[in-house]
Amino acid sequence: MFQRGRRTARLTAGLSIVAAGALALSACSGSDSSSGSDAKSGPFKYLSFSENTTIQDTLKTLASGQCADANSKAELQVTTQPQASFDQQIQLLAGQGALPSIFPAGNSPSVAKELDRSSSLVDTGAELEALGDSDDILPAAKSTIEKLYDGKDYVLPTELNVEGIWYNKKLFADNGIEAPATWGDLTADAAKLEAAGVQPFAADGKDGWPLTRLIGNYIYRSVGADALQAVADGKAKLTDQAYVDAAQAVADLGAKGYFGKSVGSIDYTTAMNQFLTGKAGMYYMGSWALANFNDPKQNQIGADNIGFVPFPTVSGGKGGSELAANVGVPLALSKKSYDSGSKAWLDCIAKNYGAAALKGSGTITGFKVNGDAGKVPALTKSVQEQIDSSTDTVLWFEALFDPKATTTSQTNAALLVNGKLSAADFMSKIQADLG
Structure with missing residues (x-):
């Protein structure tokens, strides 16, 4: 996640414990006929927790590296929102039909569940399968996501923390x-x-x-x-x-x-x-x-x-x-904003985020590590191997x-x-x- 230590554990645990009320989303939060991968591509907008810089840093690294082609189709644009007011901001944006391309799925699973019920989220599991990227999500991460979200698969695992x-x-x-x-x-x-x-x-x-x-x-x-x-x-x-x-x-x-x-x-x-x-x-x-x-x-x-x-x-x-x-800060994609640029980014994130995060911040993610992750400390490597061999998890x-x-x-x-x-x-x- 972001800078490690006490702040990291607080945020990671925060996604386990922070309260979130039910979201009252208006009908305009769903997708419309102009959305989808065939629509003209706009920028790839990421709304980040202000306290978490690791995910945005990893995305920026990818934008200038492995995901340069995706970034040329849809330029990465990062804005931030304090975690304490994040859920309210997502509620507001969803009600306006203005969710960003990609964003943290809220401070508790209930937030993303409400967004999904309003047809606001991309079915990332189905999209990854269509892109041929399903195997880039580790089985343990998929198991955790499905347990958190009532058997559904609409978030990306930027971390995979085992306990x-x-x-x-x-x-x-x-x-x-x-x-x-x-x-x-x-x-x-x-x-x-x-x-x-x-x-x-x-x-x-x-x-x-x-x-x-x-x-x-x-x-x-x-x-x-x-x-x-x-x-x-x-x-x-x-x-x-x-x-x-x-x-x-x-x-x-x-x-x-x-x-x-x-x-x-x-x-x-x-x-x-x-x-x-x-x-x-x-x-x-x-x-x-x-x-x-x-x-x-x-x-x-x-x-x-x-x-x-x-x-x-x-x-x-x-x-x-x-x-x-747990999957740290899971990311969701907006169905309304999902265009060819977002699809290119999703494909690139699935293939490259795991190695980029491990190399850049030492973060173990729910993505397969494809390519060079740099020198990995022995203790981290041993835990990663245990994660890779796991197929099921508990919450x-x-x-x-x-x-x-x-x-x-x-x-x-x-x-x-x-x-x-x-x-x-x-x-x-x-x-x-x-x-």
Whole structure:
């Protein structure tokens, strides 16, 4: 994404957690008879989050390089909008029939879903297939997109962030423990680290979402990969015992002190620092943290000393070994603005964005890496290989929640692990918001 570190994680997580209300789109937001690839091509307009410069920088690099032909047909023009007001701006532009050629799909999946219902978006999956570019989208990215958008495929994955357990290899070796494959392994490893005077987990309890990610993953492993979709569909409730058990399992880690003292006051930067200075043995986080891990100024334990494993399995659980994932800032294309120039750009982005982003900013995307990506750090390469071999993914805990439930979940997470809120009450509060 844009400049890595705390701001990156905030934006990446923001697309997981930021609230967005329903959009009231007028009829003029749909396509008209003058739109389509046969229409006279205009400029290729990209409306960017003001806070995110990486995507626009990558597009500018492509415009003067691999996508020069597309840029000659439709010149890239970049404008920006603060993320906080982005959804409202998209609503306004959609209502005026003036959406830009390409733009972030909003701060939550509900934004793009409303745009799709108003026939405002290009079916990128179908267009990529027609262009012969379907294979340029990684299977794991396609899986994540379809889970986010009700089985539809109308966004482009400018990132593919996978999440799991990062661990300090030296601390593990010094204490005679191995990377956890099961939840039992995880708790046993944590107990040994705690006994050795090492904080088992670094965690951002102030923002809450790194803790709720643990709950979501436990649910996927114990109940099954469709467990939270079942809640969204009204076929199950978070207050069902199996779901409460997941919250309790994470609460138990807190009760044993495995997140350290005062986890509710620990923010993202502090948690990252705890892990990268060797003060914590494990750290649940997404692959966007690779930029921090690969920065020797931040990483005092060394990139070679960091290992990664997917979230562990749960004994007797019905889940598989899917990686938890998100697609960063997904991009959508306007159907009304989709002309021959936009089609040329879509074709070029599919073929070249993956290598350009990896080379320019070290970003792993949901696109296949075709061509020279430059020198890739070993840790990044190992994660990329794991992504390339994945065919299916799961989402984060709040991905399918409404805004109110998301806020309730994350603001109460620290209370859960501090023992100030029971697992049953924690899940009941969220379920009450979901209805």
